[in-house]
Amino acid sequence: MTKDAPQSEIIPTDAGEARITWHPAPSARLLLAVSHGAGGGIEARDLQALAAELPAHGVSVALVEQPWRVAGKKLAPAPKTLDTGWRGIWPTLEKKGLPVISGGRSAGARVACRTATELGAAAVLALSFPLHPPGRPEKSRADELLGAGVPTLVVQGGNDPFGKPAEFPEGTYDLVEIPFGDHGFAVPKRAGIGQDEAVRRITDGVIHWAGMLGA
Numbered sequence: 386m387t388k389d390a391p392q393s394e395i396i397p398t399d400a401g402e403a404r405i406t407w408h409p410a411p412s413a414r415l416l417l418a419v420s421h422g423a424g425g426g427i428e429a430r431d432l433q434a435l436a437a438e439l440p441a442h443g444v445s446v447a448l449v450e451q452p453w454r455v456a457g458k459k460l461a462p463a464p465k466t467l468d469t470g471w472r473g474i475w476p477t478l479e480k481k482g483l484p485v486i487s488g489g490r491s492a493g494a495r496v497a498c499r500t501a502t503e504l505g506a507a508a509v510l511a512l513s514f515p516l517h518p519p520g521r522p523e524k525s526r527a528d529e530l531l532g533a534g535v536p537t538l539v540v541q542g543g544n545d546p547f548g549k550p551a552e553f554p555e556g557t558y559d560l561v562e563i564p565f566g567d568h569g570f571a572v573p574k575r576a577g578i579g580q581d582e583a584v585r586r587i588t589d590g591v592i593h594w595a596g597m598l599g600a
Contacts (some may be wrong), residue, residue, distance in 0.1 A: 387413050387423045387580075389517075389566075391406050391407060391408050391436070392407045393405065393406045393407070394406075394407065394477070396473065396474045396477050398407055398452060398469065398472070398473020398474060399420050399470075399472075399473055400451075400453075400462070400466050400467075400469040400470035400473060400562075401453070401455065401456055401470070402452055402454045402455050402456070403450060403451060403452050403455060403470055403473060403474050404449070404450040404454075404455050405447050405448070405449055405450075405451060405474060405477065405478075406419075406427065406436075406447070406448040406450075406507070407445070407446075407447055408436040408437075408439075408440055408445065408446040408447070408448070409426075409440060409445045410439070410440035410442075410443050410444055410445040410446075411439070411440065412439075412443060413443055413444065413445040413481075413483055413485075414443045414444070414483065415443065415444045415445070415483055415484055415485075415486060415507070415525060415595060415598065416444070416445045416446075416447060416478060416481050416483040416484070416485050416486065416572030416599050417435065417439060417444050417445070417446050417447070417485075417486040417488055417510065417591075417595070418446075418447040418449055418474070418478050418485055418486070418487060418488060419435065419446065419447070419449065419452065419477055419486075419488035419489055419490070419493070419510060419512075420446060420448075420449040420450070420451060420471065420488070420489040420490070420493035420496065421489070421490060421491075421493055422461075422489070422490045422491030422492045422493055422494075422513070423449070423460075423461035423491060423492040424461075424491070425569075426450060426454050427448040427449070427450055429430070429490055429569065429570075430569070430580075430584055431490060431513075431540070431570055431584065431587050432448055432490060433548050433584075434584045434585075434587060434588050435587070435588060435591060436448055438496065438519065438588040438592065439588070439591065439592065439595070442592050442595070442596070444486075444595050445481070445483065445591075447478060449471075449474055449493075451467060451470045451471075451493075452470045453466075453470075454476070456571050461492060463496065464492075464496070464499070467492065467493075467495075467496045468496055468499055468500055471487075471496045471497075471504075472500060472503075472504065475504050484507035484508075484598070485504075485506055485507055486506065486507055486508045486509070486510055486511065486595070486598075487500065487501050487504065487506035487509050487510070488493070488510030488511070488512065489510075489512065490512035490513050491512070491513050491514075491515050491568065492515065493512075494510075494512055494513065494514045494539075494588060495509035495514070495515065495526060495529050497508070497510070497511060497533075497567065498511060498514075498529045498532065498533040498537070498581070499529055499532075501533045501534060501535045502532075502533070502534035502535065506535055507532045507535065507536075507598065508535050508536040508537065508538070508598055509535055509536070509537040509538070510537075510538050510540070510591060510594075511530065511537060511538065511539045511540070511558075512540050512587075513540070513541060513542065513547065513568050513569070513570070514526075514530055514539050514541065514547075514548065515547040515548065515568075515585070516530070516547060516548025516552055516553060517547065517548055517552075518547070519546040520546070521549060522552065527553070527554050530553075530556065530558065531554065531558075532555050533544075533558070536546070536558075536559075536598060537557075537558035537559070538559045538561065538590070538594045539553065539558055539559070539560045539562075540560075540561045540563065540587055540590055540591065541553070541560060541562055541563070542562075542563050542565070542566025542567050542568060542569075542570050542572075543562050543563060543564045543566055544565050544567055545564060545566065545567060545568050546567070546568060547568055550562045559594060561586070561587070561590035561591075561594075562579070563583050563586055563587060564576050564578060564583075566583055570583055570584065570587060571583075596598075
């Protein structure tokens with residue numbers, strides 16, 4: 386079956402207009418809605434890889450651009466405003482009639498965790514969760530991750546300055562480590578794996594985890 390071409394849709398929210406780019410699965414059982422971080426957009430390598438690979442495994446993907454990105458602004462707004470934008474796109478996601486995995490990378494992962502229970506998310510995918518600001522481990526955001534209240538997968542670079550896997554507290558979430566990966570999952574030559582392999586480990590980890598949801 387030929388994969389449908391991605392389609393974009395503008396969604397009004399109380400924080401401004403958001404944009405969803407749909408990557409539908411031919412036969413979907415789950416919908417992953419995943420947003421970007423504070424320093425980039427949906428062109429991030431991990432988001433693009435998930436959108437390319439997951440539909441073949443029964444998971445439709447909605448890449449979500451927060452209103453500040455759609456408006457062309459350089460800086461992300463306060464967390465409260467990010468949460469407002471995420472809430473605003475949720476009714477559109479629910480119209481698909483599928484269990485929704487709430488996901489994001491970096492700041493987007495924090496949004497997904499903070500709002501998961503309130504919105505009725507089936508699970509949370511946290512890519513490069515910013516456990517703390519670089520060099521400031523005392524400023525932990527672990528309470529957001531631990532408070533998600535739904536099955537959660539963290540995919541974290543082994544050398545992420547915002548929190549290495551060994552720094553994460555014990556919890557009921559799952560964690561996939563990308564060896565030597567930084568906050569954007571870039572890997573150096575000493576990692577022993579190329580960039581393509583690093584990205585494949587991200588998608589394989591998410592596909593395996595998503596396959597167990599509802600099992």
